[in-house]
Amino acid sequence: MxxxxxxxxxxxxxxxxxxxxxxxxxxxxxxxxxxxxxxxxxxxxxxxxxxxxxxxxxxxxxxxxxxxxxxxxxxxxxxxxxxxxxxxxxxxxxxxxxxxxxxxxxxxxxxxxxxxxxxxxxxxxxxxxxxxxxxxxxxxxxxxxxxxxxxxxxxxxxxxxxxxxxxxxxxxxxxxxxxxxxxxxxxxxxxxxxxxxxxxxxxxxxxxxxxxxxxxxxxxxxQRLGVLKIVHVQVAFQTPDLIEQLRQLEGVTQVDDQVDRISIRFQEGSLEVEDLHDFIHKQGARIRMFQPEVMDMETAFMKLTEGQTA
Missing domain, CATH: 3.40.50.300 (P-loop containing nucleotide triphosphate hydrolases)
Structure with missing residues (x-):
C-alpha cells in the first residue's frame, strides 16, 4: 500500500x-x-x-x-x-x-x-x-x-x-x-x-x-549533483607518504596538506566515509580528528533551480 x-x-x-x-x-x-x-x-x-x-x-x-x-x-x-x-x-x-x-x-x-x-x-x-x-x-x-x-x-x-x-x-x-x-x-x-x-x-x-x-x-x-564531500583529518604519527597514498585512493579528487589538518575531497558515491577512515588507520596513522562535511540543502536547492515561478 x-x-x-x-x-x-x-x-x-x-x-x-x-x-x-x-x-x-x-x-x-x-x-x-x-x-x-x-x-x-x-x-x-x-x-x-x-x-x-x-x-x-x-x-x-x-x-x-x-x-x-x-x-x-x-x-x-x-x-x-x-x-x-x-x-x-x-x-x-x-x-x-x-x-x-x-x-x-x-x-x-x-x-x-x-x-x-x-x-x-x-x-x-x-x-x-x-x-x-x-x-x-x-x-x-x-x-x-x-x-x-x-x-x-x-x-x-x-x-x-x-x-x-x-x-x-x-x-x-x-x-x-x-x-x-x-x-x-x-x-x-x-x-x-x-x-x-x-x-x-x-x-x-x-x-x-x-x-x-x-x-x-x-x-x-x-550524488546526482556530483557533490564533492570534504573530510578534515588530524593525525598523529603521519607517515611521509600518507598524502600521496590518499591522492592515489579511488574517488579522491584533491588532498590539501594544511598546517593543522589534511583536507580530503572525494566524489559522493565513489568512496564511503567509513572506508576512508579505515584506510587512514591502516597506514599506521593515529586519528585525532575526523570531521566530514557536505554541501548543505540550500546549496543543492540553488544548483537545481533557476528562480522561476509558474
Whole structure:
C-alpha cells in the first residue's frame, strides 16, 4: 500500500498552469519534504491531497482512496495544517479541542482522554485553560497540530508549519515532528527552512515552476549533483607518504596538506566515509580528528533551480 499516490497531477488557474504533471509515490511512515520557492506549486499540490482543490487533472490517492470519488473517506485519513492556521480566539484550548473532537465524531466518553493525549504530545497540557488568543504563535501552531491529531490520521499534510516561528519554536516544532515520525505517521511537509527538512525527511522533492526537478533521498540528490564531500583529518604519527597514498585512493579528487589538518575531497558515491577512515588507520596513522562535511540543502536547492515561478 502507498500512503500517497499522485500520478501526472496538473492544476490550472485560468490560463496559469500552476502544477505541471507532478508524480509522487510515498509509502507509509515516510517523511516527504517539499522544497520550492513561492509560486512553485507546493501548496496547490497539498491542497489536492487535502481534498480542497477539486479542479485538477491526473490521479491522486491517499491510503488507496481516490480523492476525487471518495473525499469524505480521505478526510478521515488525513490531518491538514495550512500555511495560515485559523483558530477560534474566543475559546480556551480545552473548548477548542473538545469542539473539534466532537466535529471528528469522537464519542463523549473518549474525548477527554484523547484531548489530554494530544495536549501531552504537543506539550500544551499547562495551557489547557488558557485563551487561544493569549498563546504565542508557536503555541498556536502546535495547537493546530494537536487539532488534526485528534482523530489519529494516518497522513499529515503540513504546509509551512514553521513559517514565522522564532528559533526556539522551530526547534520545538522539529522535535514534535520527529516524535510523530517515530509513531509511524506519514508526513508531507513543505518548508523554506531547507536544512531542517534535510535533517527530518527520509526523502525530498524539489519543485520549481510547477515541475519536480529532483526527487529522492538527500544522499541521492547530492550524488546526482556530483557533490564533492570534504573530510578534515588530524593525525598523529603521519607517515611521509600518507598524502600521496590518499591522492592515489579511488574517488579522491584533491588532498590539501594544511598546517593543522589534511583536507580530503572525494566524489559522493565513489568512496564511503567509513572506508576512508579505515584506510587512514591502516597506514599506521593515529586519528585525532575526523570531521566530514557536505554541501548543505540550500546549496543543492540553488544548483537545481533557476528562480522561476509558474
Amino acid at each position: 502507498l500512503a500517497v499516490d499522485v500520478q501526472n497531477l496538473t492544476i490550472q488557474y485560468g490560463k496559469l498552469e500552476a502544477v505541471k504533471g507532478i508524480s509522487l509515490q510515498i509509502p507509509p511512515g515516510e517523511v516527504f519534504g517539499f522544497i520550492g520557492p513561492n509560486g512553485a506549486g507546493k501548496s496547490s499540490t497539498i491542497r489536492v491531497l487535502a481534498t480542497l482543490q477539486p479542479n485538477y487533472r491526473g490521479v491522486a490517492r491517499v491510503m488507496e482512496l481516490n480523492i476525487r470519488s471518495k473525499p469524505q473517506l480521505v478526510r478521515e485519513q488525513i490531518g491538514y495544517v495550512p500555511d495560515f492556521f485559523g483558530v477560534y480566539e474566543d475559546l480556551t484550548v480545552r473548548e477548542y479541542l473538545h469542539f473539534f473532537a466532537a466535529a471528528y465524531r469522537l464519542s463523549p466518553q473518549k474525548r477527554k482522554a484523547v484531548v489530554e493525549d494530544v495536549l501531552q504530545l504537543t506539550d500544551l497540557t499547562g495551557k489547557i485553560d488558557s485563551q487561544v488568543d493569549s498563546l504565542s504563535r508557536g503555541m498556536k501552531q502546535r495547537l493546530s497540530l494537536a487539532r488534526v491529531l485528534l482523530h489519529d490520521p494516518a497522513v499529515l499534510l503540513l504546509d509551512e508549519p514553521a513559517s514565522g516561528l522564532d528559533p526556539r519554536a522551530r526547534i520545538e516544532m522539529r522535535e514534535l515532528l520527529k516524535a510523530l515520525k517515530e509513531m509511524g505517521k506519514t508526513i508531507i511537509i513543505s518548508s523554506h527552512i531547507l536544512h531542517e527538512l534535510a535533517q527530518l525527511c527520509t526523502r525530498i522533492g524539489i519543485i520549481e515552476a510547477g515541475r519536480m526537478v529532483a526527487q529522492g533521498s538527500v544522499a541521492e540528490i547530492y
